[in-house]
Amino acid sequence: NAGVTQTPKFQVLKTGQSMTLQCAQDMNHNSMYWYRQDPGMGLRLIYYSASEGTTDKGEVPNGYNVSRLNKREFSLRLESAAPSQTSVYFCASSYPAVQETQYFGPGTRLLVL
Amino acid sequence: GDSVTQMEGPVTLSEEAFLTINCTYTATGYPSLFWYVQYPGEGLQLLLKATKADDKGSNKGFEATYRKETTSFHLEKGSVQVSDSAVYFCALSRYFGNEKLTFGTGTRLTIIP
Numbered sequence: 001n002a003g004v005t006q007t008p009k010f011q012v013l014k015t016g017q018s019m020t021l022q023c024a025q026d027m028n029h030n031s032m033y034w035y036r037q038d039p040g041m042g043l044r045l046i047y048y049s050a051s052e053g054t055t056d057k058g059e060v061p062n063g064y065n066v067s068r069l070n071k072r073e074f075s076l077r078l079e080s081a082a083p084s085q086t087s088v089y090f091c092a093s094s095y096p097a098v099q100e101t102q103y104f105g106p107g108t109r110l111l112v113l
Numbered sequence: 114g115d116s117v118t119q120m121e122g123p124v125t126l127s128e129e130a131f132l133t134i135n136c137t138y139t140a141t142g143y144p145s146l147f148w149y150v151q152y153p154g155e156g157l158q159l160l161l162k163a164t165k166a167d168d169k170g171s172n173k174g175f176e177a178t179y180r181k182e183t184t185s186f187h188l189e190k191g192s193v194q195v196s197d198s199a200v201y202f203c204a205l206s207r208y209f210g211n212e213k214l215t216f217g218t219g220t221r222l223t224i225i226p
Contacts, residue, residue, distance in 0.1 A: 004156070008162070042117075042216035058213075071219060098184055101147075102214060104156035 001025055004105035006019040006091050012111045013081045021107060021108050023091030031094045032074035033058075033102065036087040043090065081112045097113055115140040118218035119203045126193055126224055134188040134220050136177075136203035144205040146170075146179050146186040147214070151200040160188075160201070195224045 007022045025032065030051045035043040045058030048067040063085060065077045075095075078085055088109050092102040120135040138146065145164045149157040166181035171222030175190045186203060203217040 040218055042218045043214075044216075045213065048213070091156075101159045101162065104149075104158065106154075106156045 001024040004091055004093055004103055006089075006105040006108050009080070009106070010106060010109045010111075012113065013078075014047045015082060016113055017081050017082065018079050019077075019110075021089055021110075022073070023075065023105060025091075025093040026072065026079065027093060027103065028071070029093035029095055029103070030071070032068065034064075034074070034076045034096075035090045035092065036060065036089060037107070038087050046076065046089075048102075078110075081110075083112045085111060086112045115144070115205060115207065115215045116131070117203050117205055117215055118219035119198060119201075120220050122200075123221040123223060126222070128195055128224055129192045132188070132190040132193045132197075132222070134152040134203075134222070136186045136188065136217060138184050138186065138203075138205050138206075140205055140207065140215075142207060143181075144207045146177070147206065148175070148177055148186070148188050149202040149204060149216075150164055151202065153199070157202060159225070162170050193222075193224050195226055198224050 004025045013039045033048040034046040034068045038045045044060050047066040052071045067075045090107050091105040094100045094102040116139045147162045148160040150160045151157045161172040163170040163179035169178045177186050177188045200219045202219045202222050204214045206214045
């Protein structure tokens with residue numbers, strides 16, 4: 001039982017390049033989330049998915065797209081990376097129930113030059 | 114909107130010292146409250162939670178009590194260890210078909226032997 005896994009662990013991009021961050025969970029959770037973590041700002045929600053086939057914007061969705069490929073996988077795409085997207089990205093998952101705990105992956109550190 | 118304010122860090126303590134990390138929140142209704150911990154190089158993991166007023170969450174010697182009258186959820190531990198060195202995040206959630214977490218900015222704790 002691996003929990004929530006993320007790839008890659010670290011990536012360097014040049015401004016304007018694109019990339020996709022991958023996330024998978026093996027806990028049979030319906031809900032999945034993408035957050036970014038920046039110094040002094042805590043974690044902010046980018047997008048979330050309540051179930052396979054549905055996605056919704058969070059607090060900071062601009063510059064990102066997501067795909068809920070199936071129940072296990074939720075990817076985050078940067079179409080044209082900008083230095084402001086330099087951050088640590090965390091994926092999380094949970095059951096869609098009240099007060100249910102979210103489980104986090106180990107994170108992807110992204111540097112945009 | 115919802116917000117969480119937590120004690121600015123970093124906090125440095127000697128081993129076996131008493132720890133308090135303050136957390137206050139702003140939210141309508143009755144949110145659930147959480148403390149998450151992030152050890153170096155890892156993702157966040159749930160430390161404890163409380164789902165209604167006067168509930169006390171506890172885990173690994175840490176405790177926090179949900180105080181609705183003061184809108185607070187302070188984290189305490191009677192005797193800290195070097196292994197407690199980490200970043201601690203206070204968070205609240207309200208259910209909108211999904212649990213949406215709102216995080217504080219995090220408090221870095223370092224314990225010196």
